[in-house]
Amino acid sequence: MINNIINLLGKFLPKRGFVQVWRRHFLVWSKSAVTSLIGTLGEPFLYLLGMGYGLGRFVGQIEEVDYLVYLTSGILAASSMNTATFEALYGGFTRMTRQNTFQAMLATPLRVVDIVAGEVAWGATKSLISGVAIYFVGNLLGSIPSPTAFIVLPVVFLSGVVFTSMALVVVALAPNYDFFLYYFTLVTTPMFLFCGVFYPVDSLPATVQLVANMLPLAHVVAIIRPLTIGLPLENLLFHLIALFVYATLTFFIAVQLLKKRLIV
Numbered sequence: 001m002i003n004n005i006i007n008l009l010g011k012f013l014p015k016r017g018f019v020q021v022w023r024r025h026f027l028v029w030s031k032s033a034v035t036s037l038i039g040t041l042g043e044p045f046l047y048l049l050g051m052g053y054g055l056g057r058f059v060g061q062i063e064e065v066d067y068l069v070y071l072t073s074g075i076l077a078a079s080s081m082n083t084a085t086f087e088a089l090y091g092g093f094t095r096m097t098r099q100n101t102f103q104a105m106l107a108t109p110l111r112v113v114d115i116v117a118g119e120v121a122w123g124a125t126k127s128l129i130s131g132v133a134i135y136f137v138g139n140l141l142g143s144i145p146s147p148t149a150f151i152v153l154p155v156v157f158l159s160g161v162v163f164t165s166m167a168l169v170v171v172a173l174a175p176n177y178d179f180f181l182y183y184f185t186l187v188t189t190p191m192f193l194f195c196g197v198f199y200p201v202d203s204l205p206a207t208v209q210l211v212a213n214m215l216p217l218a219h220v221v222a223i224i225r226p227l228t229i230g231l232p233l234e235n236l237l238f239h240l241i242a243l244f245v246y247a248t249l250t251f252f253i254a255v256q257l258l259k260k261r262l263i264v
Contacts (some may be wrong), residue, residue, distance in 0.1 A: 162250070
């Protein structure tokens with residue numbers, strides 16, 4: 001009975017081979033790491049300077065902290081979403097349809113679930129790299145006041161797992177690159193605008209609050225902001241469970257959809 005359960009789980013869970021997928025992506029990325037880091041850091045850095053200092057002069061404080069401090073935590077959360085999403089959508093789709101990397105991997109003992117796990121691990125790693133860069137800049141600007149704010153970095157990695165898994169579902173369904181515009185318009189942009197990156201969610205109408213609080217980025221912001229600012233962290237277990245559910249469901253949906261697309 002136990003052996004049957006283990007064999008059944010083995011069909012759905014990735015094996016250690018996914019590390020080789022991650023390693024392959026890392027080696028490719030390392031050849032253009034400097035350029036990639038500049039691009040990854042550029043947009044969040046401009047947001048911090050332009051909105052943190054410019055708009056911050058007029059906003060003043062939100063929830064008794066300077067707007068630049070408030071915004072930095074939001075940008076840190078949003079960057080984890082954007083970095084993972086772009087890597088999974090454009091990188092994953094290119095590897096699948098233009099470079100035939102996924103098909104080449106399937107010619108080895110790797111399975112689809114291993115490939116997806118490697119993609120998720122790499123997308124989360126890219127989020128972590130982006131998060132470390134923003135954390136460093138935030139410290140230079142003095143907008144990360146908590147001395148224990150480095151604890152947010154594992155949360156950034158978890159956020160990368162969630163948003164890479166979600167994006168891979170879109171990759172599995174997309175006929176071309178233009179299809180990604182639907183995902184940006186209907187999913188990531190609303191989360192970027194309404195999930196607490198720039199202002200508290202509770203300033204929105206009640207119905208919008210309800211929807212926003214159900215979205216994964218709202219849970220990421222709810223964990224990262226208190227840790228970054230040094231405020232009490234509330235409902236941590238609830239937010240972690242919500243992110244785990246998002247990651248698990250979308251991961252296995254992506255696996256099943258990619259099986260249908262890759263295995264004829």
